[in-house]
Amino acid sequence: MVIAALFVLLALLVQVMVVNRLPLPAGGTPDLVLLAVVGAALVRGPTAGAVLGFCAGLLVDVVPPTAHLLGQYAFVFALVGYVAGRGAGGPVTTVVLCVLMAPLLAAGLAALMSDPRVTLSTLTEQVPVTVVYTLVVAPVVVWLATRGRPRQELLA
Amino acid sequence: MMRDTRRSRLILGALLTAALVLLTVDHRAGESSPLRPLRTAGAWLFGAAERFGGGLARPVTGFVQAVATAPQAQERIRQLKAENARLRAGLSATRLDEARSAELKRLLGLSGTGGFTVVPANVLARRGQPGFEDAVQIDVGTADGVRPDMTVLNGDGLIGRVVDASATTSTVMLLSDPAASAGARLEGGQEIGVVHGVGEQGRLIQFRLLDSAAQLVRGTRIVSFGSQNGRPYVPGVPIGVIEQVESTPGELTRIAYARPYADLTALDVVGVVVQGPKRDPRDALLPRKGGSW
Numbered sequence: 001m002v003i004a005a006l007f008v009l010l011a012l013l014v015q016v017m018v019v020n021r022l023p024l025p026a027g028g029t030p031d032l033v034l035l036a037v038v039g040a041a042l043v044r045g046p047t048a049g050a051v052l053g054f055c056a057g058l059l060v061d062v063v064p065p066t067a068h069l070l071g072q073y074a075f076v077f078a079l080v081g082y083v084a085g086r087g088a089g090g091p092v093t094t095v096v097l098c099v100l101m102a103p104l105l106a107a108g109l110a111a112l113m114s115d116p117r118v119t120l121s122t123l124t125e126q127v128p129v130t131v132v133y134t135l136v137v138a139p140v141v142v143w144l145a146t147r148g149r150p151r152q153e154l155l156a
Numbered sequence: 157m158m159r160d161t162r163r164s165r166l167i168l169g170a171l172l173t174a175a176l177v178l179l180t181v182d183h184r185a186g187e188s189s190p191l192r193p194l195r196t197a198g199a200w201l202f203g204a205a206e207r208f209g210g211g212l213a214r215p216v217t218g219f220v221q222a223v224a225t226a227p228q229a230q231e232r233i234r235q236l237k238a239e240n241a242r243l244r245a246g247l248s249a250t251r252l253d254e255a256r257s258a259e260l261k262r263l264l265g266l267s268g269t270g271g272f273t274v275v276p277a278n279v280l281a282r283r284g285q286p287g288f289e290d291a292v293q294i295d296v297g298t299a300d301g302v303r304p305d306m307t308v309l310n311g312d313g314l315i316g317r318v319v320d321a322s323a324t325t326s327t328v329m330l331l332s333d334p335a336a337s338a339g340a341r342l343e344g345g346q347e348i349g350v351v352h353g354v355g356e357q358g359r360l361i362q363f364r365l366l367d368s369a370a371q372l373v374r375g376t377r378i379v380s381f382g383s384q385n386g387r388p389y390v391p392g393v394p395i396g397v398i399e400q401v402e403s404t405p406g407e408l409t410r411i412a413y414a415r416p417y418a419d420l421t422a423l424d425v426v427g428v429v430v431q432g433p434k435r436d437p438r439d440a441l442l443p444r445k446g447g448s449w
Contacts, residue, residue, distance in 0.1 A: 013202075013205060013206070016202075016206060017206055017212075018216055018217060025224075045164070046164040046165075046168070047161075047163065047164035047167050047168075050164065050167055050168040050171050051167065051171065053171075054171040054174070054175065057175070058178075059198075061198075062194055062195050062197070062198025062199070062202075063198055063202040069179050069182045069183050070178050070179070070182040070189075070191045070194065070195065071174075071175045071176065071177070071178030071179035071180075071181075071182060072175075072179055074171075074174070074175040074178060075172055075175030075176060075179065078168065078171040078172055078175060079168070079172060082164070082168045085164075086164075109179070113179065113183050
């Protein structure tokens with residue numbers, strides 16, 4: 001759990017310091033924190049995944065720069081961690097489902113809070129780019145997060 | 157499936173509720189949110205970490221940015237290079253124009269003093285097989301009144317003669333061409349001789365004094381002697397300064413080498429004498445001794 005928490009923290013720092021500053025084409029960035037949470041939850045189950053996701057989301061909410069309401073990503077990542085820990089089919093489908101779910105959940109939650117930034121163009125332009133980038137780096141990050149910790153169901 | 161128990165669902169529900177409570181509180185309270193200290197603490201802690209990590213991350217970011225912007229940078233470099241070349245060309249053109257204007261002024265001064273009528277011209281091309289042939293092409297021709305066997309000079313002195321004239325360009329055989337020979341006269345007297353080119357890329361010309369008994373010393377200046385009707389050479393044009401005198405005992409003529417006044421290696425503005433002076437200007441066109449003219 002401690003290692004997973006440290007890994008999530010590291011992913012967060014890399015995310016805000018390096019990845020978010022990269023001038024990648026199409027203006028999107030991969031979401032490393034999401035992948036770290038998914039990776040950790042994959043090997044640790046739904047309870048740990050949900051708790052880890054909640055804490056990671058809370059961190060994302062307070063790490064500067066933030067311009068969204070506190071609790072938004074705590075909610076999203078808690079749910080994502082739970083789903084990833086519970087599993088949906090194989091690990092690949094789980095990761096893909098989580099990666100697709102997270103930005104849509106965040107957008108939906110922001111829309112509920114009547115966030116003016118959530119528009120149709122955000123959903124059709126920004127979200128697909130983010131999803132694609134996240135899926136591209138997903139194998140590396142998930143492999144790093146699950147390294148040395150084989151899925152418990154495989155052992156069982 | 158992994159331990160998807162009642163307990164884990166309960167925990168998830170609690171966490172989601174907590175998140176929603178946080179959200180609602182933050183949303184409702186706005187600026188005076190009770191969660192503000194949490195944010196401030198986060199900003200303080202992670203701000204410090206980000207400042208520290210920024211130094212480590214900057215090279216990475218810079219590298220990726222450099223790679224990503226490389227095509228634009230190449231384009232920009234190309235544009236700047238082109239602009240630089242254009243500016244440099246403009247600058248050198250201005251400098252050339254200034255030098256040309258100065259040369260033209262001196263040329264006009266010389267021809268004015270000598271009473272020549274001169275057609276100014278620019279040197280277009282130079283043909284040189286060192287030691288064999290020394291000729292330049294100038295941008296005036298028969299349309300400007302230039303005919304073969306006319307004297308060509310510049311502001312410093314004699315350059316050569318026109319050997320061939322077409323409508324708009326002419327060929328000038330330089331004084332340094334081994335085939336060129338011009339009548340010359342020592343300053344201040346009537347001792348005459350012949351100037352020959354010796355190749356040497358125009359640095360030296362040979363002066364053959366016809367009277368072997370006449371006194372010939374280093375530093376003596378020579379001017380053109382002139383031919384009948386001023387063709388091919390008009391009289392009184394400065395040719396050069398004797399640099400070295402060869403002792404040729406027993407020969408009928410004396411040989412000396414002179415340095416031409418005109419820099420035959422770097423010609424730009426020249427003048428073609430289309431009408432010679434009515435009177436031989438004698439030594440009047442020679443530069444003042446020891447100083448530039």
